Amino acid sequence: MFDHVKFGVSNYQASKAFFLKALGPLGVAIVSEGEPSYGVELSQDGKVSLCLFETQEKPAHLHLDFVADTRQQVAAFHQAALEAGGTDNGAPGLRPQYHANYYAAFVIGPDGHNIEVVCHRHAANS
Template sequence: MFDHVKFGVSDYAASKTFFLNALAPLGVSVVAEGTPDYGVELSSPSNASLCLYQTAERPAHLHLAFVADSRRQVDDFYRAALAAGGTDNGAPGLRPNYHANYYAAFVIAPDGHNIEMVCHRPDE
């Protein structure tokens, strides 16, 4: 549905580091980068991009959910995001209230954004 999503962050370096590390299980890397006020584009091969830029405004909190191909990617995201400075907002596990195979983890990013990684596939 999306080609890219771009939003402002209060600490460009911290947010860039957080998202690069937290999304490493998806193969995310820097695709393009300019000055902090222009920003950075992060993407995995043939997927939508996440773009960040430095802003003096207080960003509104977002809920961003990324699709994982496996439950292991969800687990790896959770560990990487916490190691990168994120705060736990829901350990990896099934969320049957959404559907029987909804396996997700939630972490609060540096600006308070709720970052989710979700796998919709059954356990392999």
């Protein structure tokens, strides 16, 4: 739906390391990078990207949601994000209030952003 999302972070190196490790299970990697004030572009397919840059401005917290192909990727994201310094904000599991197959996990990243990964597939298909 979008081409890229770019937002400021207070500690560029910490945020870059967090997102690379947390989203590694989804195949996310660095596409391009400049000075911290310009930032880094992360993508899994080269079409849609997440961009981070260092700033001291205090933006409102974001909710970022990434799509996983499997429920195992959701669990791997959650574990990797916690290992990268994230704070648990919802363990991997079904969220039937959204729909019957909404399987997601949530963590709070270095700048307080709510990072989610969701798999919409039935357990038998993931």
